[in-house]
Amino acid sequence: MNLVIEHKERLNKASNLMIEHDVSTLLITPGANLRYLTGYKAKNLERLTCLILQENESPKLIVPRLEKLAAIESGINEIDVEIITWDETESAFEKVKRPKNSGRFAVDSNMNSSKLLNFQQLFADSKFTDAGLIMNELRSFKSSYEIDQLLTAGKYIDQVHRAIPSLFQIGDSEIMLAKKIENLIIEAGHESVDFTIVASGKNSASPHHEPGETVIKKGDVLVIDIGGTTPSGYCSDSTRTYVVGECSPEFQSKYEILKEAQELSIQAVSNDFSAEQLDAVSRDHLRKNDLAEYFIHRTGHGIGMETHEEPYIVHGNKNQIKDGNAFSIEPGFYIEGKYGARIEDIVIKNGGKSVNCNNTTKDLVFI
Amino acid sequence: MNLVIEHKERLNKASNLMIEHDVSTLLITPGANLRYLTGYKAKNLERLTCLILQENESPKLIVPRLEKLAAIESGINEIDVEIITWDETESAFEKVKRPKNSGRFAVDSNMNSSKLLNFQQLFADSKFTDAGLIMNELRSFKSSYEIDQLLTAGKYIDQVHRAIPSLFQIGDSEIMLAKKIENLIIEAGHESVDFTIVASGKNSASPHHEPGETVIKKGDVLVIDIGGTTPSGYCSDSTRTYVVGECSPEFQSKYEILKEAQELSIQAVSNDFSAEQLDAVSRDHLRKNDLAEYFIHRTGHGIGMETHEEPYIVHGNKNQIKDGNAFSIEPGFYIEGKYGARIEDIVIKNGGKSVNCNNTTKDLVFI
Numbered sequence: 001m002n003l004v005i006e007h008k009e010r011l012n013k014a015s016n017l018m019i020e021h022d023v024s025t026l027l028i029t030p031g032a033n034l035r036y037l038t039g040y041k042a043k044n045l046e047r048l049t050c051l052i053l054q055e056n057e058s059p060k061l062i063v064p065r066l067e068k069l070a071a072i073e074s075g076i077n078e079i080d081v082e083i084i085t086w087d088e089t090e091s092a093f094e095k096v097k098r099p100k101n102s103g104r105f106a107v108d109s110n111m112n113s114s115k116l117l118n119f120q121q122l123f124a125d126s127k128f129t130d131a132g133l134i135m136n137e138l139r140s141f142k143s144s145y146e147i148d149q150l151l152t153a154g155k156y157i158d159q160v161h162r163a164i165p166s167l168f169q170i171g172d173s174e175i176m177l178a179k180k181i182e183n184l185i186i187e188a189g190h191e192s193v194d195f196t197i198v199a200s201g202k203n204s205a206s207p208h209h210e211p212g213e214t215v216i217k218k219g220d221v222l223v224i225d226i227g228g229t230t231p232s233g234y235c236s237d238s239t240r241t242y243v244v245g246e247c248s249p250e251f252q253s254k255y256e257i258l259k260e261a262q263e264l265s266i267q268a269v270s271n272d273f274s275a276e277q278l279d280a281v282s283r284d285h286l287r288k289n290d291l292a293e294y295f296i297h298r299t300g301h302g303i304g305m306e307t308h309e310e311p312y313i314v315h316g317n318k319n320q321i322k323d324g325n326a327f328s329i330e331p332g333f334y335i336e337g338k339y340g341a342r343i344e345d346i347v348i349k350n351g352g353k354s355v356n357c358n359n360t361t362k363d364l365v366f367i
Numbered sequence: 368m369n370l371v372i373e374h375k376e377r378l379n380k381a382s383n384l385m386i387e388h389d390v391s392t393l394l395i396t397p398g399a400n401l402r403y404l405t406g407y408k409a410k411n412l413e414r415l416t417c418l419i420l421q422e423n424e425s426p427k428l429i430v431p432r433l434e435k436l437a438a439i440e441s442g443i444n445e446i447d448v449e450i451i452t453w454d455e456t457e458s459a460f461e462k463v464k465r466p467k468n469s470g471r472f473a474v475d476s477n478m479n480s481s482k483l484l485n486f487q488q489l490f491a492d493s494k495f496t497d498a499g500l501i502m503n504e505l506r507s508f509k510s511s512y513e514i515d516q517l518l519t520a521g522k523y524i525d526q527v528h529r530a531i532p533s534l535f536q537i538g539d540s541e542i543m544l545a546k547k548i549e550n551l552i553i554e555a556g557h558e559s560v561d562f563t564i565v566a567s568g569k570n571s572a573s574p575h576h577e578p579g580e581t582v583i584k585k586g587d588v589l590v591i592d593i594g595g596t597t598p599s600g601y602c603s604d605s606t607r608t609y610v611v612g613e614c615s616p617e618f619q620s621k622y623e624i625l626k627e628a629q630e631l632s633i634q635a636v637s638n639d640f641s642a643e644q645l646d647a648v649s650r651d652h653l654r655k656n657d658l659a660e661y662f663i664h665r666t667g668h669g670i671g672m673e674t675h676e677e678p679y680i681v682h683g684n685k686n687q688i689k690d691g692n693a694f695s696i697e698p699g700f701y702i703e704g705k706y707g708a709r710i711e712d713i714v715i716k717n718g719g720k721s722v723n724c725n726n727t728t729k730d731l732v733f734i
Contacts, residue, residue: 043562043575046675066664069573069703088665089682109481114497116480130481195410206436208410297433298455308413315456336436 024103026053032305040074048092106131136310141324149234154357156188157236174211190228197225204340218245239344261285269354275317282331294333391470393420399672407441415459473498503677508691516601521724523555524603541578557595564592571707585612606711628652636721642684649698661700
């Protein structure tokens with residue numbers, strides 16, 4: 001895989017989308033967008049590092065002088081991005097040229113507000129908009145290279161879920177189990193751990209519970225939602241629900257309905273659906289079974305170089321789900337004071353069908 | 368230590384500073400500012416979580432419904448912050464009330480630009496400014512509780528530097544040594560690793576070098592700049608320079624000058640200096656010895672709940688260094704193609720004197 005060609009293509013596509021969206025200047029700061037366009041995994045410092053695309057100008061990267069070598073090491077000049085350094089006593093913002101035409105400035109969705117406010121002051125007569133309108137369009141359609149990366153990430157996280165029954169020991173607190181899982185996330189091939197939700201007993205009713213000192217005990221439901229980033233920068237994300245020993249028939253029957261809902265949603269990916277139509281599939285099935293009120297979040301989120309990106313599978317998102325979209329399907333139910341459950345896979349729409357990145361069992365896992 | 372009282376005091380001080388700075392609405396998103404004001408260590412999601420301070424209103428926290436339990440677990444309602452949840456299909460931004468008076472909106476320096484652009488569109492007739500003018504003033508003056516936390520963080524990272532000679536083995540690459548250091552950063556008491564710069568040989572000339580596959584060899588200079596965050600949320604940061612076996616007399620004599628420069632700067636903390644006057648101390652000493660051109664960054668940065676925060680010890684910063692300021696003193700020299708060196712301590716100005724958080728030797732460490 002020649003990433004130089006991939007990055008050059010991405011930069012070209014971004015330039016074309018700028019024209020389409022009447023954007024004169026695209027400003028991209030460290031984070032997933034910068035890495036996506038150039039391969040440069042820059043630190044997000046208070047000092048300005050910024051990729052600048054402007055009409056009839058070659059791409060430029062403004063970097064603090066002390067980041068110059070790191071930028072060069074990333075190979076960014078192999079894709080014809082000119083590096084412009086600034087010194088500690090200079091204004092980095094003034095290194096951005098006033099654009100020749102009248103179009104808008106589009107700024108990285110994740111640019112720190114302090115930097116955006118600086119740019120807005122400097123270019124006070126220009127309009128500013130969210131670069132998401134360009135970057136999300138680009139990044140939500142995965143190339144075949146990217147699909148491979150997501151499949152690899154999925155294999156890594158599946159390995160961790162498969163090992164959880166043997167990792168768990170009676171007496172473990174949530175945080176103790178989370179630490180063991182984190183080690184395995186790295187051992188499985190990820191470069192970093194992004195999150196490790198281990199929610200036991202009543203805590204499983206909090207979808208984003210932080211693992212704490214709660215000791216996991218017999219009869220507990222365990223919602224384990226984990227993800228990491230691979231060395232190539234792609235994210236994994238998968239949730240499975242476990243039970244320590246045995247659970248109530250009441251919980252088990254609710255879980256079976258959830259499993260049906262999740263499977264119906266995955267089947268529906270091959271339909272010609274909008275994101276909100278897809279969101280409705282799990283929700284409708286849960287509604288028929290009086291569980292919809294406990295499904296308090298959207299069905300899913302896009303994934304790629306960030307764990308959460310476009311397309312969001314949520315009511316109100318009328319965009320069609322298209323080939324190349326990669327996203328989670330993760331219905332759940334959360335009953336405060338009792339328990340919760342969630343099942344999450346990453347799927348990619350490819351050739352009109354859904355390709356599943358995660359392939360561990362969706363049955364309740366008794367440990 | 369009653370953190371409830373500490374947080375209430377911080378919220379009060381923020382409200383007072385709002386009046387002083389003609390700010391009607393202070394908007395704080397997940398990150399160090401939110402944790403500083405409320406103790407809530409929230410995830411920075413694409414979904415809006417936002418603390419709102421407005422005149423004559425009690426503090427409010429807007430959270431996505433699925434983060435509600437996590438917010439409550441943080442104890443945020445013990446400090447009288449009202450939690451307002453929003454559902455997936457609602458506009459979170461519209462939960463912010465139009466302020467009664469005409470003052471400006473001050474937004475978290477690290478708020479994502481996509482969120483700031485949303486607020487600017489919704490309150491199109493209001494002026495927006497960087498909340499740094501309130502938060503930096505607050506956070507740059509450390510309470511006695513915070514000084515204790517920084518001293519503890521310093522002890523943790525010193526423990527790691529002291530162990531490096533025994534961690535290193537012939538044959539280690541930068542990244543192998545970095546991994547061992549990362550494990551020790553956690554074992555020493557930190558909750559997370561923030562950065563691990565291991566720059567060997569010619570790489571030491573890049574101040575922010577990412578550890579790579581380069582095998583560390585005899586005769587190499589090693590710049591090791593490491594830091595982590597303690598469970599209470601305070602950061603450590605210390606750099607020492609090591610030599611594998613032996614180095615050239617030329618490098619050694621330059622290093623001795625650097626050591627003098629660093630010590631002169633620390634002594635100067637007790638003077639009634641501005642930040643830029645303090646920056647000049649190391650720089651002048653290096654200049655007298657023909658090394659100033661290789662000292663390509665500022666002398667230091669403030670530190671607390673973020674590794675880099677106010678006050679910055681840099682030319683152009685005319686603010687006085689005052690009691691309660693905590694910052695790094697880290698002169699270095701970087702000669703491209705040859706080698707580099709840096710010595711970094713965290714110091715706190717307290718009772719007119721400098722208190723040093725780091726106490727390992729500043730001599731070259733031969734390993």
